[in-house]
Amino acid sequence: MAAKSRKKRTTEIFALGNEAVVEGALLAGCTFYAGYPITPSTEIAEEMSARLPRLRGGVFIQMEDEIAGLGAVIGASLAGRKAMTATSGPGFSLMQEHIGYACITEVPLVLANVMRTGPSTGMPTSPAQGDVQQARWGTHGDHPIIVLSAGDVQECLHMTVTAFNFAEKYRTPVILLLDEVTAHTREKITLPDPDDTYVFSRLTPSMPPEWYLPYEDNMRGVSPMPPLGSGYRYHVTGLIHDDHGYPTSNPKEVEQLMQRLFRKIDQFFYDIQMVDEIMCEDAEICVIAYGCVARAAELAVQQARERGEKAGLLKLKTLFPFPRPAVEKMIRKCPTLIVPEMNMGQMSREIKRVNNGQSKIHTLNRVDGQIITPGQILSRILKG
């Protein structure tokens, strides 16, 4: 018997990419935002400041700098909240130490970085994709991290929900990379019915407090996380720690922690890897792109098809852990690949590493603060 049909509560809105991030965050259950204003991410803070105080227990706080912003977010997450911050280039650089802290203490949080032209102050209102490798390796020390990218406004919403789900599932910071174009494009988006949206919240311990070990290994590599003040008193430290959370320098315990941190991401690789294959079935020439450039690439591929070129687009939505199997599949299929990016070749470096000389990889780089146009990509495709 068919289930009783229920009217879907979807709404359409005309929103900026930045506003869509807020919609996604609220949908995912975010109730805490702390940050520092920086162009071109400010609309996220502005929207949060208007929306969060209307929620039960919702907190928006503007901090004195980006370091403080991410610090407060980590604190709130430890206290049991789903929390996020947003920033751009210079602020992202300041946040790096705390990203490392969140990695090692396994604190779930979402950090949206709206990429602008850099280095340093660069061009605050111009787009770029120059923070890709920084998102992966910006904080010191070996660490796994999840980096996602969004290219259109609807995707901003979905990827923010996904970012929160990954953060909560794997107890890790998740970095969501947008760029100035995506953040400041207004488009019609559909707010999904909250009942149809998959939202994951961190597991909390169910055992008696005296049995609880905050950093104990298990099959998933992720232990349950109690909010501060719930009866499970434990120690949180940025020092390398044992499974009680106490500092240790015992080589065996250090090794165990580091291995587990990597394993908890690695073993769920196929859950985290997200790519879109567009017109790839019979492709002979493949464009690999992400973010706003993927939109230009999509139009270029369409135009190339109209001219009889068998072109395809592999759009990367997960940037790290690097979606190696998806890229390898295209490398095996296509003798030529084109990697357009708004940087001097940060993702193409990964693709070349995986390619290992099998196919021809052409890079297409643009670093003048302008988006790569479909025309540029098309002419590169036609050159072969």
Next chain:
Amino acid sequence: MAKVTQLIHNYLRHSKRFPHVFCPGCGHGIVLGSLIRSVHSLGLAKDDVVLVAGIGCSGRIPVYVDFNSVHTTHGRALTFATGIKMANPRLTVIVIMGDGDALSIGGNHLIHAARRNIGLAALVLNNHIYGMTGGQSSCTTPLGSYSTTTPFGQLEEEFDISRVAKVCGSSFVARTTVMQARHMDKMISTAITHPGFGMVEIISPCHTQFGRKNRFKTSVDMYRWLQKKSVSLDKFQELPPEKRKDAVVTGIFEQKDCIGLEEKHARMRRELRGET
């Protein structure tokens, strides 16, 4: 066991392997004892207390106590504490920082936490030196003192931590020393129950790093010196100007009625949601 030792053992983490990292003669253990007595006398449940600390010798204090404990990054303890307090105002959040932690690398955060008047108790353990990294000068190293980075004497003026906190708007500011355990208990308890931002500066000598380089033969000498230099605020005001110079003034410098930031947020939310 003495009663007070029994009390302290009740709050220590027995799963953590002692001994602790503090040197013989360090004042930080006295502060921890005082903190435990204060929490106990206020009747706070262990579950409701969160200790947040920065990096340095003082940062190692929380690991030994059976509260919720967060050992954060250098200088940023107040930012984490702000997040915790805003996320769950029911918790009693106590922040432990060193002088370099609170005023050098984390100066900006202290200034703004005081200005915001968020309901945190901040204990700044001032030992006039970077102890853990091996005795480099800090922003509170007195003029002319020696350290491993001021081998020819400190040329810069030192920060008066309590004065900084006061001018930045902290609604409770006090200074005490580890030589006055009862006074310290009182100051810490008051800071914990104070609704807004409460800061207690605690002079806690470091003989290993500061004392040895500044002609204190033993830690006992250093404590004697501290005792001699300490003077209460009332007595200090009666002193003739020439005797005021090197005095360590203790007491309450600021105590204002106020409501904490977290409470203001809660009121705003209630108003926006139409709840009374």
Next chain:
Amino acid sequence: MKKDLRLDRFEIRLSGLGGQGILTLGRIMGQALALEHGYQVAQTQSYGPEARGGASRCDLVISSQRISYPKTISLDLLVALGQEACNKYFAHLKPEGFLLVDTFHVTQTPTNIFWGLPFTQMARKVGLVQTANIVALGALTHFLPFMHASAVRKSLREILPAKIMEINQKAFNAGLNRAKKEYQDAPEKWKFF
């Protein structure tokens, strides 16, 4: 009543000086076309660091299908509320595209074939010079055969604060009526493929 037309990447650039309300104009148009008419709309913007003065522009790509590339490629319509913007962006216009200018600010048009109305003066007459963008919006509602006045009015009400609604509605009507009077057959001049 105008019919909903099928559009394939119809590209509009709204340009002028910072402070003229270019972005608000784009947002109101975009919302009307996206939410009321159901088109796919991508509205992008470019602006300098100054909040007042400096070049400001807002681009709209309108399509019946999904829009892949959100920025403009070649313009179907250029709206210039300033001389500098007009000179700068005229070259981006398609050969069969149209130019609409504020004749108060744009005194030298690069071509003789253009639509022009004195938006700024009209706004002054309405009573508030800051409503020039809404006067332009009224005119645009007449020039664009796929944008209905009722849809624009609705989005106007949703976006602008209530206390300045009355004067803006007046401004909108002024623009719409004047455009209807002076360029009666303009909407039929478009060639849609």
